[in-house]
Amino acid sequence: xxxxxQTPKFRxxxxxxxxxxxxxxxxxxNYMYWYRQDPGMxxxxxxxxxxxxxxxxxxxxxxxxxxxxxxxxxxxxxELAAPSQTSVYFCASSYSMTxxxxxxxxxxxxxxxxxx
Amino acid sequence: xNSVTQMEGPVTLSEEAFLTINCTYTATGYPSLFxxxxxxxxxxxxxxxxxxxxxxxxxxxxxxxxxxxxxxFHLEKGSVQVSDSAVYFCALSSGTxxxxxxxxxxxxxxx
Numbered sequence: 001x002x003x004x005x006q007t008p009k010f011r012x013x014x015x016x017x018x019x020x021x022x023x024x025x026x027x028x029x030n031y032m033y034w035y036r037q038d039p040g041m042x043x044x045x046x047x048x049x050x051x052x053x054x055x056x057x058x059x060x061x062x063x064x065x066x067x068x069x070x071x072x073x074x075x076x077x078x079e080l081a082a083p084s085q086t087s088v089y090f091c092a093s094s095y096s097m098t099x100x101x102x103x104x105x106x107x108x109x110x111x112x113x114x115x116x
Numbered sequence: 117x118n119s120v121t122q123m124e125g126p127v128t129l130s131e132e133a134f135l136t137i138n139c140t141y142t143a144t145g146y147p148s149l150f151x152x153x154x155x156x157x158x159x160x161x162x163x164x165x166x167x168x169x170x171x172x173x174x175x176x177x178x179x180x181x182x183x184x185x186x187x188x189f190h191l192e193k194g195s196v197q198v199s200d201s202a203v204y205f206c207a208l209s210s211g212t213x214x215x216x217x218x219x220x221x222x223x224x225x226x227x
Contacts, residue, residue: 042217107159
């Protein structure tokens with residue numbers, strides 16, 4: 001029972017490089033999310049998806065892109081990495097019939113990214 | 117807009133001490149309230165939740181009551197253990213599937 005898995009666990013990038021953070025869930029959840037967690041701060045929503053083929057911006061989308069071609073996968077793409085993107089990135093998923101506010105989110109273990 | 121404010125940490129307690137972590141919120145409508153816990157090196161996991169006023173969420177000895185009159189959702193535990201050492205996040209969701217998280221409170225329990 002894997003839940004939400006993320007790869008890689010750690011990554012160091014140089015300024016200007018690009019990479020994709022992978023996220024997969026095996027719970028058949030329709031909603032998926034990407035957050036970043038900066039030291040001493042709460043989680044900030046980057047992008048979210050309410051189903052395959054549908055994505056939308058969250059609070060801090062600049063410098064990132066996403067796609068959702070399948071229910072299971074929700075990769076996050078960083079283009080032209082900058083030091084401000086140094087953070088811990090969490091993927092999460094939830095199931096909702098109505099998009100309601102009571103749904104529990106299930107989180108992956110996170111990817112720690114450093115941009116130098 | 118919606119927001120969550122929780123007490124700053126770190127909170128350091130001795131084993132078997134009483135724990136309170138304060139959380140207050142601002143929201144339009146009728147939000148659902150959550151406490152998530154993050155153990156070292158792991159993602160967040162749901163600890164408890166309450167979906168309407170006066171509801172009490174409970175799990176693993178932790179409790180929190182949804183107080184609409186004081187817009188609060190304080191987390192309590194009667195007797196903490198070393199294994200409770202973690203970061204605790206208060207969160208709300210109001211009318212949508214998007215959450216607002218607090219900044220987290222780090223708890224350290226000493227044997």
